[in-house]
Amino acid sequence: QAWRHGLRDRPPPMHENHSMWPGRQRRYADLPKIPTTESLLDTMYRTLPLWETRIEKDLLDGNNVMVVAHANSLRGLIKY
Secondary structure: OHHHOOOOOOOOOOOOOOOOOHHHOHHHOOOOOOOOOOOHHHHHHHHHHHHHHHHHHHHHOOOOOOOOOOHHHHHHHHHO
């Protein structure tokens, strides 16, 4: 399971017929495509725009910021 520790390795994809497929949830209805798998690097690319436009700016302005996210997103931000 290299994907658990690797930067570019991806876990096995989750297919649309999986019982936990997020595409069944209303909150994702407006997304054109939901990825079936994601590496740590993919997560970093997905989360960095938010870091650069909101979080980093607030920190540099001297504000306290609380980031609530799942582990891989946090790992990606820390690695950045």
